[in-house]
Amino acid sequence: DSGVTQTPKHLITATGQRVTLxxxxxxxxxxxYWYQQSLDQGLQFLIQYYNGEERAKGNILERFSAQQFPxxxxxxxxxxxxxxxxxxxxxxxxATSGGPLKRSNEQFFGPGTxxxxx
Amino acid sequence: xxxxxxxxxxxxxxxxxTVTLSCTYDTSESDYYLFWxxxxxxxxxxxxxxxxxxxxxxxxxxxxxxxxxxxxKSFSLKISDSQLGDAAMYFCAYRSxxxxxxxxxxxxxxxxx
Numbered sequence: 001d002s003g004v005t006q007t008p009k010h011l012i013t014a015t016g017q018r019v020t021l022x023x024x025x026x027x028x029x030x031x032x033y034w035y036q037q038s039l040d041q042g043l044q045f046l047i048q049y050y051n052g053e054e055r056a057k058g059n060i061l062e063r064f065s066a067q068q069f070p071x072x073x074x075x076x077x078x079x080x081x082x083x084x085x086x087x088x089x090x091x092x093x094x095a096t097s098g099g100p101l102k103r104s105n106e107q108f109f110g111p112g113t114x115x116x117x118x
Numbered sequence: 119x120x121x122x123x124x125x126x127x128x129x130x131x132x133x134x135x136t137v138t139l140s141c142t143y144d145t146s147e148s149d150y151y152l153f154w155x156x157x158x159x160x161x162x163x164x165x166x167x168x169x170x171x172x173x174x175x176x177x178x179x180x181x182x183x184x185x186x187x188x189x190x191k192s193f194s195l196k197i198s199d200s201q202l203g204d205a206a207m208y209f210c211a212y213r214s215x216x217x218x219x220x221x222x223x224x225x226x227x228x229x230x231x
Contacts, residue, residue: 109163
């Protein structure tokens, strides 16, 4: 158990809908990263938050948005869903926001949320 | 932009034997970190081993070791005494100072009893 929790585990929805994925980082971790794993795109970085502020952006679609709340949990919002958005969405957390590699900078992954768009 | 390439979509090894998974990467940065992650059928991402680019010594974690060739931008994973529980998808990943991980396409490893 990594200490990172994600809810829900599975989500099935229809095209055009909007969903929210939730992530609670390990206790004390300030950084949250979101990754998408799909058959055609592989594992790719979406976005990072550090202590409530956006720190880095990757291949995140405009239909997707995220935020990190004062209690450090994060939510990833996916709207106007398309079939191609079906994927496994991972959240990872680390104590800091990068920099020299130390144990405290290691990213711990949650179990993921499996999103299926029908 | 940094890229990570795993050229072996699938590999197979006999139980108790040794297998090597390949990974190459491209970067213009001098300070970075490399990782191997294991993803078993449960889909959980598990860190197997890490390597700091400034360290010449290859990292080792029990039965797992790496061959890090910085000039060649190569980072292979060697699994010794393979066990059935090693069967999984293995991802090579690159991280610069910014923190985000860049993953390769993955190598599916099967272990034959």
